[in-house]
Amino acid sequence: MRPAKSAPRVAVVGATGMVGRELVSLLERRRFPVGDLLPVSSGRGRSSVRFRGRDIPAAAPDPAALAACDVAFLVSSEEVARRFGPGLARRGVWVIDDSSEFRLDPGVPLVIPEVNASALGRDRRLIAGPNCTMTGLAVAGWPLHRAARVLRARVASYQAVSGAGRAALAEFFAQGRGLARALAFGRDGRAPVLRAPRARALPRAIAANVIPQVGSFDAAGCSGEESKVAAELRKVWGAPGLRVSVTAVRVPVVRGHALAAWLEFAQPLSPARARRLLGRAPGLDLLEAGDYPTPLDTAGRAPVRAGRVRSGVGSRELALWVVSDNLLKGAALNSVQIAELLLRRGWLRRRA
């Protein structure tokens, strides 16, 4: 299928990063109408992306070339978002930014299509995608919030290393290979006390370990990730009074963020009714009672997956378990879904 020359020109800034490569692959697999693809990379090394059977070299960022596109996916740093996002939007380019730079800006819609597509506007050309950890909670909790209103949420995360970027994942790979020989019982038959490998990209060794630090700590002792999840959930759900406490933990997993969540409601909500609501929620796969998703079986899949829906403390609280691929629904897929919505509304089209 060769799209008509009337299809939009699409830029991907950060195309050779982990999320960027997923995004380019999704554009092809989901048959997004791409007239021309402009992959952009600010990295020093020459690199290319594969798209529709061709290797397309990534270009250095060029404001004029970007402004000639109809939509620009920014899957890069906050600095890149600041540098290009507002300027391109003013020049009529739809900008879908996956960094945290504009997420809490009152003038910028923070959008998860299954939850708050209504936040999009014909003239709000700069759009933010959410933090990869809160996305699963936002999608799975939304039908429950609509039915019984969440007042308080406690969330413990089990976050994949790919969410920390390429250097962190490379470090995990190296540590994992290095530790493989040490994964053995001691000569005395005891479970080994492993020596922690040196860490650089992450704050501690991650292989055969878990690290309760994602980002840096504020004065109250919350990590950056924990604050993001709370603030973004309030914005996406339109629930400014929602109280959220998060413990964000990195685990030795490649792809797939998992969450153990407790949701306390204003109204009683039984596990059975919650299961019915979740069973028909868009973008969500609810596994059968007794079954549950894990990161390994969720990696590479589009939907958010949930299981273990049960009573928490008292009749107004539910506990549940949610897993989603942090590179897909947590990042690249959500951005592509936003662009698909813009197409369907006729707002995103090739300009003259």
Added chain:
Amino acid sequence: MRPAKSAPRVAVVGATGMVGRELVSLLERRRFPVGDLLPVSSGRGRSSVRFRGRDIPAAAPDPAALAACDVAFLVSSEEVARRFGPGLARRGVWVIDDSSEFRLDPGVPLVIPEVNASALGRDRRLIAGPNCTMTGLAVAGWPLHRAARVLRARVASYQAVSGAGRAALAEFFAQGRGLARALAFGRDGRAPVLRAPRARALPRAIAANVIPQVGSFDAAGCSGEESKVAAELRKVWGAPGLRVSVTAVRVPVVRGHALAAWLEFAQPLSPARARRLLGRAPGLDLLEAGDYPTPLDTAGRAPVRAGRVRSGVGSRELALWVVSDNLLKGAALNSVQIAELLLRRGWLRRRA
């Protein structure tokens, strides 16, 4: 140091298991007065334990030989506990059982020395040690509970594979070594979607994964581990009205159970006051603000370690992070500490 012949005769039933080997090593390192050591193993393979420079072959279980001991550590199955525990206690042997068999029996003290040494009694010769996951929470939460009374607790666990036994740990080792080559970026530069190795000892693959199932699920959807933590915490703290909701998750870690806990109190309790209380709690290492324990740096250490003490949802809730070595304080060490208490009280001594 060769203990006098007046030192107690000590049996360890399950001596060649993972907890058993830690226990024998602790008896030596802590200079527990052992007159004679009787290591017992019900396993088919011949095996021995190393104690004070000698290899002592493990004997098959023999009721008469066990009854001639002064203290018997049972670090084996529920079935072994049933078979030997009550009978030995009736015959005057101090029995310290680490299985779950008698923990909730109203006639059996369930003891963590730092918390409820007062539950021990001169004539209560059958004593239970607690579940390895709740121990860290029981020790770290106890001074807070005494100060402000915990009403509700939510706990997410990050549990080491050694807690699931030798076969599970061997499976993790094999999977970890098998996956080592797959820990690499794809040829297209993307984060790999790993193929899940086959699981037998655990319900899912554990390498590069997390599994929200520890034990089997009851009708309400709680796992066996989750129910144990709640019921045992209520018993050890003497708090029958305490509400506890747990999500127990296995993670690819060798030794060291971690917990993200939210404790809701009857009275306000500030993080600063909580830190002062935790800073002088017995058996507990509180790390400095901004620092935190991880399983890798806690493995092999005796104390429970805590960090990340901060406000939860509202002024009557604290969040904290707790790690302890599940084979030590979670199992073998706690049993040895109970026996040391019995010695100090003069209750455990060599009989004629």
